[in-house]
Amino acid sequence: MSNxxxxxxxxxxDETQAEQRRSAAxxxxxxxxxxxxxxxAYGIIVTLIGIFDSRAEIDKAEGVxxxxxxxxxxxxxxxxxxxxxxxxxxxxxASNEQQPGA
Amino acid sequence: xxxxGLRLNMNGLDYLIxxxxxxxxxxxxxxxxxxxxxxxxxxxxxxxxxxxxxxxAFVSANLGALEIIGMAANGAQYGVMTVHYYWIGAVPxxxxxxxxxxxxxxxxxxxxxxxxxxxxxxxxxxLLNALSFAVAQVLIAGVNLxxxxxxxxxLLGWPLWTAIVVGAAIVLAYITIGGxxxxxxxxxxxxxxxxxxxxxxxxxxxxxxxxxxxxxDAVGDTKLGEAGLHAWQGTGSTANPLGAHWIGIVFGLGFxxxxxxxxxxxxxxxxxxxxKNMSAARRTPxxxxxxKLVIPLVTIIPGLVALVTVQGLGAESGxxxxxxxxxxxxxxxxxxxxxxxxxxxLLASFMAGMAANVSGFNTVFTYDIWQAYxxxxxxxxxxxxxxxxxxxxxxxxxxxxxxxxxxxxNIMNYIQALFSVFNAPLFATFIIGMFWKRxxxxxxxxxxxxxTLVSLSLYLLYKGGVVDxxxxxxxxxxxxxxxxxTAVVVAxxxxxxxxxxxxxxxxxxxxxxxxxxxxxxxxxxxxxxxxSPVLLGLIAVAxxxxxYIPVF
Numbered sequence: 001m002s003n004x005x006x007x008x009x010x011x012x013x014d015e016t017q018a019e020q021r022r023s024a025a026x027x028x029x030x031x032x033x034x035x036x037x038x039x040x041a042y043g044i045i046v047t048l049i050g051i052f053d054s055r056a057e058i059d060k061a062e063g064v065x066x067x068x069x070x071x072x073x074x075x076x077x078x079x080x081x082x083x084x085x086x087x088x089x090x091x092x093x094a095s096n097e098q099q100p101g102a
Numbered sequence: 103x104x105x106x107g108l109r110l111n112m113n114g115l116d117y118l119i120x121x122x123x124x125x126x127x128x129x130x131x132x133x134x135x136x137x138x139x140x141x142x143x144x145x146x147x148x149x150x151x152x153x154x155x156x157x158x159a160f161v162s163a164n165l166g167a168l169e170i171i172g173m174a175a176n177g178a179q180y181g182v183m184t185v186h187y188y189w190i191g192a193v194p195x196x197x198x199x200x201x202x203x204x205x206x207x208x209x210x211x212x213x214x215x216x217x218x219x220x221x222x223x224x225x226x227x228x229l230l231n232a233l234s235f236a237v238a239q240v241l242i243a244g245v246n247l248x249x250x251x252x253x254x255x256x257l258l259g260w261p262l263w264t265a266i267v268v269g270a271a272i273v274l275a276y277i278t279i280g281g282x283x284x285x286x287x288x289x290x291x292x293x294x295x296x297x298x299x300x301x302x303x304x305x306x307x308x309x310x311x312x313x314x315x316x317x318x319d320a321v322g323d324t325k326l327g328e329a330g331l332h333a334w335q336g337t338g339s340t341a342n343p344l345g346a347h348w349i350g351i352v353f354g355l356g357f358x359x360x361x362x363x364x365x366x367x368x369x370x371x372x373x374x375x376x377x378k379n380m381s382a383a384r385r386t387p388x389x390x391x392x393x394k395l396v397i398p399l400v401t402i403i404p405g406l407v408a409l410v411t412v413q414g415l416g417a418e419s420g421x422x423x424x425x426x427x428x429x430x431x432x433x434x435x436x437x438x439x440x441x442x443x444x445x446x447x448l449l450a451s452f453m454a455g456m457a458a459n460v461s462g463f464n465t466v467f468t469y470d471i472w473q474a475y476x477x478x479x480x481x482x483x484x485x486x487x488x489x490x491x492x493x494x495x496x497x498x499x500x501x502x503x504x505x506x507x508x509x510x511x512n513i514m515n516y517i518q519a520l521f522s523v524f525n526a527p528l529f530a531t532f533i534i535g536m537f538w539k540r541x542x543x544x545x546x547x548x549x550x551x552x553x554t555l556v557s558l559s560l561y562l563l564y565k566g567g568v569v570d571x572x573x574x575x576x577x578x579x580x581x582x583x584x585x586x587x588t589a590v591v592v593a594x595x596x597x598x599x600x601x602x603x604x605x606x607x608x609x610x611x612x613x614x615x616x617x618x619x620x621x622x623x624x625x626x627x628x629x630x631x632x633x634s635p636v637l638l639g640l641i642a643v644a645x646x647x648x649x650y651i652p653v654f
C-alpha cells in the first residue's frame with residue numbers, strides 16, 4: 001500500500017486505530033441468512049393463510065388473493081437470499097486485519 | 103385518544119408474525135455481540151461491512167415511520183409534488199456525499215462527523231457541534247418513540263406507556279448488546295420488512311382505484327385537482343399545492359436543506375464509516391440512492407389512494423388526519439396475514455429511525471464528548487463500557503422526551519423542524535472547510551455559530567408572528583438559505599483576519615492537500631467498472647431526472 005499520502009495524525013484517532021488489531025468484527029455472521037430465514041417463515045405462514053382465505057377476506061382486498069401472492073413473493077425472496085448466500089459466501093474477513101496499524 | 107376508529111382487526115396469526123419479528127431482531131442483537139471486542143467494533147462495526155449492507159442501512163436509518171407516515175400524508179396533501187423530497191431533495195445530495203465528501207470522512211479515519219470539525223478547525227467548533235448533535239438525537243429519538251406509541255395505541259389498542267416502554271426496551275437491548283452491527287443488521291432486515299408491509303397496501307390500493315390511470319383521473323376530481331398531478335408545472339409562481347417557487351425547490355430543498363441533512367448528519371454518515379474500505383464507504387450513500395428513487399411509489403401512491411378513497415381525509419384532528427393515510431388503508435384493504443406484515447413493517451420503521459438516533463448519539467457522546475473533554479487516556483475497554491451506558495442513557499432520556507412529547511406534541515414537531523434548519527450552516531461550514539484550505543479555525547467556529555443563530559432567530563421570529571411566510575416549508579427554505587449565506591460571509595470576513603492552519607494539519611481533510619487515498623485498501627473485486635462510485639452516482643442522478651418526465 002502506498003504511504004505517500006498519509007492523512008494528518010491525531011492522538012485520539014490513532015489510539016482507536018491501534019486497538020483495531022484486536023477487532024473481533026470478523027466473527028460477525030452473515031445477515032443474508034437471517035433475512036432469508038425470516039422471509040421464508042413469513043412466506044410459509046402468509047401463503048398458508050392465503051390458501052385458506054375465505055370469500056370475505058378476498059373481497060376486502062378488492063378481489064385480489066393478496067395473502068397468496070404476497071406469501072409466495074416473500075417465500076421466493078427469502079429463498080433467493082439464502083441461495084445468494086450459498087452461491088457467494090461472504091468474503092474471507094481477513095481484509096480488515098491486513099491493514100498496517102499505522 | 104380518538105376512540106376505536108383506527109383499530110385493526112388483528113388475529114393470532116398477525117400477532118405471530120409480529121412476535122417472530124421481535125424475536126429475530128433481538129436474536130440479531132445477541133448474535134452480533136460475538137463480534138465486539140473493541141470500541142471500533144461497537145461504534146463502527148469494526149469498519150468491516152460490505153457496501154450493500156451499509157447502503158441499505160443508510161436508507162433504512164432515514165425510513166423512520168415519521169418519514170413513511172409523513173410522506174404518505176404529504177402525498178395526500180400536496181400530491182405528486184411530494185416526489186421533490188426524493189428526486190431533487192435527496193438523491194443528488196446522497197451522490198455528492200459518496201463521490202465528493204466521503205473520501206475526506208473515511209480517508210481521515212475520523213470516528214464521527216463532529217470529529218472532522220475538531221481536526222479541520224478547533225475544539226470549540228467541535229464541542230459546539232457535538233453537543234447540539236447529541237441533544238438533537240435524544241430529542242428526535244423521543245419523538246420517534248412517541249409516534250410509535252401513538253400508532254400502537256390507535257391500531258392495536260395498546261396503552262401509550264406500554265407501547266413506549268416495549269419499543270424502547272427492544273431498541274435498547276439490541277444496540278447495547280450488539281452495538282452498531284446490531285443496529286445496522288437490523289436496519290437491513292427492517293428495510294425489507296418495511297417494503298413487504300407497504301407493497302401490498304400499494305398494490306391493492308391501485309387495484310381499487312383502477313390502476314395508475316384511474317388514480318390520476320380520480321385525483322383530478324379531488325380538492326387537489328389537476329395541480330396534484332404535476333411536479334414542476336405551476337412552480338413559476340407559488341400558486342401550487344406545495345406553495346413553493348421552483349427556485350425555492352431547487353436551491354432551498356434541493357441544495358441547502360437536502361445537502362445539509364444528508365452530508366452532515368452523523369446518524370446517516372456513521373453507516374458509511376462502518377464500511378470495510380474506501381470504495382464501499384463511497385458506494386454506501388449511492389447504493390442507498392437507488393431505493394430512495396422508488397420509495398415514493400410505496401408512500402405517495404398510498405397517500406393519493408387514501409385521498410381518493412377515504413371520505414373526508416384531511417381533517418384537522420381525529421382519525422381522518424392526513425397522517426393516518428396509510429393506517430386507514432391498512433384497515434380498509436388488508437386481510438389478516440398481510441395485515442400482520444404491514445403492522446410489523448410500520449413497527450420496523452419506527453425502530454429503524456430510533457436506532458439510528460441512539461447509535462449516532464452513543465458514538466458522539468463517547469468519542470466526542472466523554473473521551474475528548476471529560477476522561478482522556480483511558481483504555482479502549484473503558485470507552486466501550488461508556489458507550490454501552492451512553493446507549494442506556496439515550497434510551498431512558500428518549501422515554502422521558504417521549505412523555506414530554508405526549509404533552510406537547512406540537513412543540514416537539516417544532517424542535518425537529520428547527521434542528522433540520524441547523525444543518526444548513528453546518529453544511530456551509532463543512533463545504534467551505536473542505537474546499538478552501540485557507541479557511542481558519544476561528545472562521546469555522548464563527549461561521550457555524552452565527553449561521554445557526556441566524557436560522558434560529560428567523561425561526562423564532564416566524565413562530566412569534568413577527569415575520570410572515572406562506573408555509574412552514576417556505577420558512578425552512580429561507581431559514582436554511584439565509585443561514586448558509588451567513589456562514590459563507592462570516593468565513594470570508596474572518597479568515598483573512600486570522601492565521602491559517604499549517605498545511606500538514608490539513609492533509610486528508612481538505613481538497614488538494616493530498617493524504618486521500620481512493621484506492622488504498624480496495625479489494626480486487628471492487629475495481630470493476632460497475633462498482634465505480636462515480637458511474638453509479640451519475641446513473642442515480644440521471645434516473646432521478648428521467649423519473650420526473652412522466653409527472654412533469
